[in-house]
Amino acid sequence: MSWNEELDELARRKRLAEQMGGAEKVKRQHDNNKLTVRERIERLLDVGSFHEVGATAGATQYDADGKLIAYRPSNQVVGHGAIDGRPVAIAGDDFTVRGGASDARILEKSMYPEKLAHDLRIPLIRLVDGTGGGGSVKDLDKLGYTYVPRVPGWDIIAENLALVPVVGLALGSVAGLGAARVAASHYALMVRSVSQIFTAGPPVVAHIGEQVTKEELGGADIHARNGTVDDEVASEDEAFARTRRFLSYLPRNVFELPARTESKDDPKRRIEALLTTVPRDTRRVYAMRPIVEAVVDGGSFFEIGKLWGRSVVTGLARLDGWPVAVIASDPYHYGGAWTKPSCEKMTRLIDLAQIFHLPIVHLVDVPGFLIGVEAEQASTIRYGVRAMTAIEQSTVPWCTIIVRKCFGVAGAANRPHNRLSLRYAWPSGEWGSLPFAGGIEAAYKAEIEASPDPAAARERILAKLNAVASPIRTAEPFSIEEIIDPRDTRALLCDFIRLAADLREAGMSHFTVRP
Amino acid sequence: MKKLQTPITGTLRSFAVKPGDTITVGQEVAMVESMKMLIPVLADVDGRVTRLAKNPNDVVHEGETLAELE
Numbered sequence: 001m002s003w004n005e006e007l008d009e010l011a012r013r014k015r016l017a018e019q020m021g022g023a024e025k026v027k028r029q030h031d032n033n034k035l036t037v038r039e040r041i042e043r044l045l046d047v048g049s050f051h052e053v054g055a056t057a058g059a060t061q062y063d064a065d066g067k068l069i070a071y072r073p074s075n076q077v078v079g080h081g082a083i084d085g086r087p088v089a090i091a092g093d094d095f096t097v098r099g100g101a102s103d104a105r106i107l108e109k110s111m112y113p114e115k116l117a118h119d120l121r122i123p124l125i126r127l128v129d130g131t132g133g134g135g136s137v138k139d140l141d142k143l144g145y146t147y148v149p150r151v152p153g154w155d156i157i158a159e160n161l162a163l164v165p166v167v168g169l170a171l172g173s174v175a176g177l178g179a180a181r182v183a184a185s186h187y188a189l190m191v192r193s194v195s196q197i198f199t200a201g202p203p204v205v206a207h208i209g210e211q212v213t214k215e216e217l218g219g220a221d222i223h224a225r226n227g228t229v230d231d232e233v234a235s236e237d238e239a240f241a242r243t244r245r246f247l248s249y250l251p252r253n254v255f256e257l258p259a260r261t262e263s264k265d266d267p268k269r270r271i272e273a274l275l276t277t278v279p280r281d282t283r284r285v286y287a288m289r290p291i292v293e294a295v296v297d298g299g300s301f302f303e304i305g306k307l308w309g310r311s312v313v314t315g316l317a318r319l320d321g322w323p324v325a326v327i328a329s330d331p332y333h334y335g336g337a338w339t340k341p342s343c344e345k346m347t348r349l350i351d352l353a354q355i356f357h358l359p360i361v362h363l364v365d366v367p368g369f370l371i372g373v374e375a376e377q378a379s380t381i382r383y384g385v386r387a388m389t390a391i392e393q394s395t396v397p398w399c400t401i402i403v404r405k406c407f408g409v410a411g412a413a414n415r416p417h418n419r420l421s422l423r424y425a426w427p428s429g430e431w432g433s434l435p436f437a438g439g440i441e442a443a444y445k446a447e448i449e450a451s452p453d454p455a456a457a458r459e460r461i462l463a464k465l466n467a468v469a470s471p472i473r474t475a476e477p478f479s480i481e482e483i484i485d486p487r488d489t490r491a492l493l494c495d496f497i498r499l500a501a502d503l504r505e506a507g508m509s510h511f512t513v514r515p
Numbered sequence: 516m517k518k519l520q521t522p523i524t525g526t527l528r529s530f531a532v533k534p535g536d537t538i539t540v541g542q543e544v545a546m547v548e549s550m551k552m553l554i555p556v557l558a559d560v561d562g563r564v565t566r567l568a569k570n571p572n573d574v575v576h577e578g579e580t581l582a583e584l585e
Binding site: 282283284285310331332333334335337367368370371372374435 | 522523524549550551552553554555557576577
């Protein structure tokens, strides 16, 4: 007596499942420059680590004798595996089965990876390719009634954002719920020219009079530049490599702390180039990224959101081996002024840092919020106060380096005010409620207008103000705690992380990510 | 046709290239003043400039074409 017959049947069904949508559909997937879901999982995870769950779930047909005559696997491959030896949950859409459409989806199975991540408290990676389980008009014919829409499992999807790292990869054309599953994540990517994201695709938007291609409607030129996804990548392999790297900075869940890795970079390393980085002419810009790359552990800066919200640079990095989040102004975009998208990008990173207990380093060169008609039309101040509130609500350790400008309400948000945090300024620092070149006319209006030579009066006032503008004077009333030699910036940041590492507290944040 | 667009709104102060010039990614092609700062516009594509689409002192808006390339 044995159970071999059943095991043989199980093995047969698993072999059928491994064929996915069949040779023709697999070829079409490859012809479209896309990997199959099984190839994706193999390339993403540590070799041999994938444990598939529910491989044989699918739609079946039996003959009168109860013999299986047709089998179509469900269009999701799910399970768990490992990345760098740490467990992750996988939700992989299979586009070769009914184009990822909802009629080939099994609801319980599609929710399984979300629950796996939620209850085992492990990171979740969604490989999204298709509509991802949203409804179809076709369903109505089968059901015989309409329904009030719901997103099954949205409760868990939202809860997961407060519990475990969630990565959403758009790996094809994703629409409707598929698009939502990409965006509802801590880190989202799309593959240039291969992925498109939209609420509804070209045939649907044609009904509102828009004749557009998939790429025109939801390609990387749109969604990697508006923040729907954090970044675009050139290939699926790059998406997998970035996913692995993103997760390397984070703990497995919020109940753990980010792990320190061994660093070969001297924490006291002096950076000679920083002495001459910032031009003395305040109208001239300089590149911020090389500064960030120089002060963190060599090669550890992982930029997030390079193509949107470009007046700030955000990302993850390490200081003496400790993972940190970095926010740095980019003078090449609006002089580093806070714009609506840059405020959204900062808020997103601060939320991430808060949830997963990453100390924040802020390199400041902020002339203020962006001004002008376009900035007002964009509701910059609404998104600005949102970012300021995220800063104020944060409880993770925080260190600010004022590199140059620090003006206005946005400048005041250079650090949270709810607690002491370390702050340093370079000698290039200049600050105030507003730059006095722009404020003189308003503040000294009467004096300038009453003068027989208004231009000379303005120059006289400017010279007087310039005389008090030295940051060294600001240190007299302790309005800035410390002016430092820029070359010591890395040493001071490593000192900060040494002091701050023990202040990180595991557990759920009192506020959570709003994707 | 490739286009060179300004990533920021501001006042175009000058071009650093002229029609016929070959440009490469990262090269400074124009100077736009914004937030009282002079901000270089760097090429994000390679190509040869065929036409300048704006004039110095024009107000340019984020995403607007400054020059056409081939």
